[in-house]
Amino acid sequence: MGPASVRPAVLVDFGSTFTKVRVVDLRDGSLLASGQAATTTDTALEDGYAAARRSLDPPWDTARPELVKATSSAGGGLRMIAIGLTPSLTVEAARRAALGAGARLIATYSYELTTADVAEICALEPGIVLLAGGADGGNRTAVVHNAGLLAGSAYTGTVILAGNRNAADEAAALLAAAGKGCAVTANVMPRVGELVVAGCRDAIRREFVRRITASHLFRDAAFPVRMPTPMAVLKGLAVVSDGIAGVEPGLGTVLAVDIGGATTDVHSVGAATRRAGVVYTGLEEPHGKRTVEGDLGLRSNATGIVARVAEDPGLATRCGIDDLDRLTAASRQLAAHRSTVPATADQYTVDAQLATAATALAVGRHVGHLTVQHGVTGPVRIQEGKDMRESAGLIGTGGVFRHAADPESILKGGVADERWPSSLRPVSPKFYVDREYCLFAAGLLADDHPHAAFALASRGLEAL
Structure with a gap:
């Protein structure tokens, strides 16, 4: 039972394995109590929530909180497919919008769909299809064609239209006439090369909330x-990075690595550094960015990590892996027994080696690359992606970081190294661990209680 003067907020994360509860004082962002319990997708998520509240340490009466908010990645999270016109432009814009909204992107398609493509989409059973394509006033044929094929298909999810505004009405009419769920939002690429994702992300968030609360996972x-949980983590990271204008300075550009059993997510917040004498390719990099690596996970995709290390023997040395055969055997065991919790020194070592490799690989895919090409006028420096070399912080969030004996050594897998001369990785960041797992909670508070969110996130980061 807490004192009457506090303003308690109960913040919940329904994870795929555990449901976490954090009780936070809205006055100053202090963490009042923490608890967790197994996520109960076999009955209802409220059962795991009740168990997590009973486990709060210190014990806390949550009967009448001032605020209750939750995130979720339970039941596999938000499964989405993105469709655009060209792979390098509207498909990439749609992909970024989906990932930034916290989706688990399971496939992308470009140009006009075929009947085989639509059959494949139906078989994948995404909750949402994001249909983009064409700058405003540009190509409208592809969006209308693709909407028509989806309208005539067996797909039962929702289509979010975020393409050429001149095609939106006709595409939406085709879907509505077929009884398909449809939402229209602003074009993710209204002009060639311009990325505008805020409206699309909000539409995805609203549809996610509608779908999950109406699903069998909740009684209420x-x-x-x-x-979705990843969206909250990105918002929490933005609080840490940006601070509060005129009140609290943030850390500056930061990255956060979240290693789970199935995927490794990398979030970054901060302005992309632009330098004179460099030719930039691709879309403008966003202030807040998220990438998801579906082949890198500590349990179901542990073998994926080892497979990538085996392709680059030098990476094994970089990550402290001295016996790849032993790690291969261990990864197969982990993939077969996904609920394994390390209990011995050897098991913790395996997790640390896998996590270091996952960090190295995932950060390398998240950041940009700078290459030199030689033309008739001499060498030309060409950059694709986000320059993260001047990042102030590299943050580990998730169980492997909180329980590792040396989390800094895992995070060091993500920093610049002479082995990757073209990679724009952080050069000399400070290292932190989200020890109390509060980034998601800060993200839930960010919009309406920014001061409490900043204090909670800042205090929750342990400098290494």
């Missing part, structure tokens, strides 16, 4: 789930 459709 009014449970206050506000967004």
Whole structure:
């Protein structure tokens, strides 16, 4: 039971394995209590929530909190497919919008769909199809064609239209006439090369909330789930990075690595550095960015990590892996027994080696690359992606970082190294661990309680 003067907020993350509860004082962002319990997708998520509240340490009466908000990645999270016109432009714009909204992107398609493509989409059973394509006033044929094929298909999810505004009405009419769920939002690429994703991300968030609270996972459709967990983590990281204008300085450009059993997510927040004498290719990099590596996970995709290390023997040395055969055997065991929790020194070592390799690989895919090409006028420096060399911080979030004996050594897998001369990785960041797992909670508070969110996130980061 807490003192009457506090303003308690109960913040919940329904994870795929554990449901976490954090009780936070809205006055100053202090963490009042923490608890977790197994996520209960076999009955209802409220059962795991009740168990997590009973486990709060210190014990806390949560009967009448001032605020309750939740995130969720339970039941596999938000499965999405993105469709655009060209792979390098509208498909990439749609992909970024989906990932930034916290989706698990399971496939992308470009140009006009075929009947085989639509059959494949139906078989994948995504909750949402994001249909983009064409700058405003540009190509409208592909969006209308693709909407028509989806309208005539067996797909039962929702289509979010975020393409050429001149094609939106006709595409939406085709879907509505077929009884398909449809939402229209602003074009993710209104002009060639211009990325505008805020409206699309909000539409995805609203549809996610509607779908998950109406699903079998909840008994109460009014449970206050506000967004997918990855979206909350990115918002929490933005609080840490940006601070509060005129009040609290943030850390500056930061990256956060979140290693789970199936995927490794990398989030970054901060302005992309632009330098004179460099030719930039691709879309403008966003202030807040998220990438998801579906082949890198500590349990179901542990073998994926080892496979990538085997392709680059030098990476094994960089990550402290001295016996790849032993790690291969261990990864197969982990993939077969996904609920394994390390209990011995050897098991912790395996997790640390896998996590270091996952960090190295995932950060390398998240950041940009700078190459030199030689033309008739001499060498030309060409950059694709985001320059993260001047990042102030590299943050580890998730169980492997909180329980590792040496989390800094895992995070060092993500920094610049002479082995990767073209990679724009952080050069000399400070290292932190989200020890209390509060980034998601800060993200839930960010919009309405920014001061409490900043204090919570800042205090929750342990400098290494």
